Amino acid sequence: xxxxxxxxxxxxxxxxxxxxxxxxxxxxxxCNKFDGDNMYMSLTEPSQDYVPASQxxxxxxxxxxxFNIPPITPPSLPDHSLIHLTDVESGYHSMCxxxxxxxxxxxxxxxxxxxxxxxxxxxSQDGSLLSNSLSVMQELRNTERTQYASHPQMAAxxxxxxxxxxxxxxxxxxxxxxxxxxxxxSTQLGLNMxxxxxxxxxxxxxxxxxxxxxxxxxxxxxxxxxxxxxxGGEKRPASDMGKKxxxxxxxxxxxxxxxxxxxxxxxxxxxxxxxxxxGQNPNATFGEVSKxxxxxxxxxxxxxxxxxKKKTEAAKKEYLKQLxxxxxxxxxxxxxxxxxxxxxxxxxxxxxxxxxxxxxxQAHSALYLNSPYHQQPGMxxxxxxxxxxxPRSIAPKPNNxxxxxxxxxxxxVSPPPPxxxxxxxxxHLNMQQHQNITMQQSLGSQLPMxxxxxxxxxxxxxxxxxxxxxxxxxxxxxxxxxVVTQAMEYVRSGCRNPPAQTVDWNNEYCNNGGxxxxxxxxLT
DNA sequence: AGGTTGATTGTTAAC
DNA sequence: GTTAACAATCAACCT
Numbered sequence: 016x017x018x019x020x021x022x023x024x025x026x027x028x029x030x031x032x033x034x035x036x037x038x039x040x041x042x043x044x045x046c047n048k049f050d051g052d053n054m055y056m057s058l059t060e061p062s063q064d065y066v067p068a069s070q071x072x073x074x075x076x077x078x079x080x081x082f083n084i085p086p087i088t089p090p091s092l093p094d095h096s097l098i099h100l101t102d103v104e105s106g107y108h109s110m111c112x113x114x115x116x117x118x119x120x121x122x123x124x125x126x127x128x129x130x131x132x133x134x135x136x137x138x139s140q141d142g143s144l145l146s147n148s149l150s151v152m153q154e155l156r157n158t159e160r161t162q163y164a165s166h167p168q169m170a171a172x173x174x175x176x177x178x179x180x181x182x183x184x185x186x187x188x189x190x191x192x193x194x195x196x197x198x199x200x201s202t203q204l205g206l207n208m209x210x211x212x213x214x215x216x217x218x219x220x221x222x223x224x225x226x227x228x229x230x231x232x233x234x235x236x237x238x239x240x241x242x243x244x245x246x247g248g249e250k251r252p253a254s255d256m257g258k259k260x261x262x263x264x265x266x267x268x269x270x271x272x273x274x275x276x277x278x279x280x281x282x283x284x285x286x287x288x289x290x291x292x293x294g295q296n297p298n299a300t301f302g303e304v305s306k307x308x309x310x311x312x313x314x315x316x317x318x319x320x321x322x323x324k325k326k327t328e329a330a331k332k333e334y335l336k337q338l339x340x341x342x343x344x345x346x347x348x349x350x351x352x353x354x355x356x357x358x359x360x361x362x363x364x365x366x367x368x369x370x371x372x373x374x375x376x377q378a379h380s381a382l383y384l385n386s387p388y389h390q391q392p393g394m395x396x397x398x399x400x401x402x403x404x405x406p407r408s409i410a411p412k413p414n415n416x417x418x419x420x421x422x423x424x425x426x427x428v429s430p431p432p433p434x435x436x437x438x439x440x441x442x443h444l445n446m447q448q449h450q451n452i453t454m455q456q457s458l459g460s461q462l463p464m465x466x467x468x469x470x471x472x473x474x475x476x477x478x479x480x481x482x483x484x485x486x487x488x489x490x491x492x493x494x495x496x497x498v499v500t501q502a503m504e505y506v507r508s509g510c511r512n513p514p515a516q517t518v519d520w521n522n523e524y525c526n527n528g529g530x531x532x533x534x535x536x537x538l539t
Numbered sequence: 540a541g542g543t544t545g546a547t548t549g550t551t552a553a554c
Numbered sequence: 555g556t557t558a559a560c561a562a563t564c565a566a567c568c569t
Contacts, residue, residue: 411567
C-alpha cells in the first residue's frame with residue numbers, strides 16, 4: 016500500500032509566509048485562524064501573476080502563437096505588517112479588498128447569526144469596484160430552501176428552473192455541507208445576477224474524497240499504455256468510468272518564459288469567484304464550484320461581464336507588448352547561443368525549421384529593423400539551429416517551490432542562468448538594449464546588477480524590460496515607492512480615485528493585485 | 540483547444 | 555532505495 020503525503024507546492028513557501036494568525040499556518044488555502052474574537056480565513060486568491068505549479072517547461076515555442084499574455088504583476092507588495100488588522104484597524108479594508116493584503120478574512124462568529132465571509136475581487140453593479148468585498152452570508156446547512164420560504168421576494172425572483180438550476184438542485188440533495196445561498200452571495204458580491212437568484216448548494220458528501228479523481232499519469236503513455244496500466248490494476252481514468260471518452264490532451268510544450276496568454280473573462284471571473292465558493296464549501300468539488308460559477312456567470316449583468324472583458328482586453332494588450340519583448344529576447348538569445356554551440360551542419364540547417372526564426376523575425380520585424388545583425392547577410396542560416404538549442408538548456412527549470420525572486424522583474428521570467436556571452440555578441444544585444452533603454456534609464460541606479468555580465472542575459476533583460484513596461488504603465492515618472500504610495504492612496508480612497516496616469520488600478524490592484532501578491536507570496 | 544482550481548499519482552532526478 | 559520535484563490528468567464550464 017502506497018501512502019503518500021502530498022504537500023502542495025505552495026505549502027513549503029507558505030510555511031515561512033506570515034500566515035497571519037496567532038499560529039503558523041501551513042496551508043495557504045485554508046488558513047483559518049481563530050483568536051477568540053476573530054476568525055481569519057485565508058482564501059488565497061489566484062491571480063494573473065500566479066504561476067501554476069504544474070507549469071510545463073518546454074522548449075521555446077516559436078510558433079505563430081499570437082496570443083499570449085503573461086502574468087502582470089503590480090509593482091507593490093503587500094504589507095504584511097498589516098495582516099492582523101481587522102476592518103476597524105485598517106480602515107481601507109472595508110473600502111477595497113478586505114483581505115487583499117493577505118487573504119485573511121475577518122470572521123466574527125459572535126456577531127452574526129450568519130457568519131460573513133468576505134471575498135475580494137468582486138465588482139459592483141455599476142462596474143466599478145465594490146470594496147471588492149463579498150460578504151457571503153454563510154448559511155448553515157439546509158437553510159437554502161427556507162431562504163426562499165422566508166423571503167417571498169427572493170422566492171419571486173427565483174427564475175424558472177434552468178439547466179444550471181437543475182444541476183444545482185441535484186447538488187442540493189446533500190444536507191451535510193455548508194450551503195451557499197447564491198442570491199445572497201451575489202448580493203454581497205455586488206453582482207447583478209439578472210434575477211438568477213438561484214441558491215446553490217455545493218454538497219460534498221461527508222467523507223467525500225477529493226474533488227477530482229486521480230487518473231493515472233500518462234506522461235509517456237500512449238492510449239494503448241493506458242489500457243495496459245488500467246488493466247494492471249491502477250486507477251482508472253475518470254473518463255473510463257461511464258463518462259464520455261475524453262480526447263487525450265496533448266499540451267504542447269511552451270517556453271516558461273513565454274508570456275502567458277490572457278485568460279478569458281470567464282476565467283477571470285472563475286478565479287475571483289471560486290475562492291468564495293470554496294470558502295463557503297471547502298468540500299465542494301471542482302465540478303460543483305464550476306457549476307456555481309457558471310450559473311453566476313450566466314446571471315451576471317452585462318456590465319459586470321464587460322468589466323471582466325475589459326480586463327481581458329487590457330491583459331491582451333499587455334500580452335502583446337510582452338510577447339514582443341519575449342520574442343525579441345528569443346532572437347537575441349539565438350544570437351548569443353552559438354557562442355557555445357557548434358555551428359550547425361549544412362544539412363542541419365536545411366532541416367531546421369526556418370519558420371521558427373523567420374516567423375518570429377517577421378512578426379517582430381519592426382523590432383529588429385535597427386539591428387545591425389539583421390543587416391548582415393549570411394547570418395540568418397544560423398538562426399534556426401540556434402533556436403533549436405535554446406529550450407531547456409537556457410531556461411532553468413523553474414521550480415515554483417523555490418523562492419523565486421519576488422522582484423518585479425521576475426514577473427514574467429525565471430531567473431536566468433548566467434550566460435557567457437562573447438564580446439562580439441554584446442554588440443548584437445544592443446538591439447535589445449535599445450529596447451530597454453528607457454528601462455535602464457530609470458532602473459539603472461536601482462539595479463546595480465545591471466552592469467553585471469550575467470545580466471546581459473536576454474532573459475534577464477526581458478524581465479527588466481517587462482518591469483519597466485509595467486512601471487511605465489503605472490506612471491512613467493514614478494519611482495517604485497511612488498507607485499506604492501499611489502496604490503495605497505487609491506486603496507484608501509476606496510478605489511475611487513485612481514491616480515493619474517495609472518494603470519487600471521481597479522483591475523490591477525483593487526480587483527486583483529492585492530490578491531495576486533498574496534498568491535505570489537505564497538508561492539515564494 | 541485551452542483556460543479556471545486543487546488533488547492525486549506516475550515519472551524522473553537527486554541523494 | 556528513498557525522497558522530492560515535476561508533469562499530467564480530471565472534474566464543469568466558458569470563450
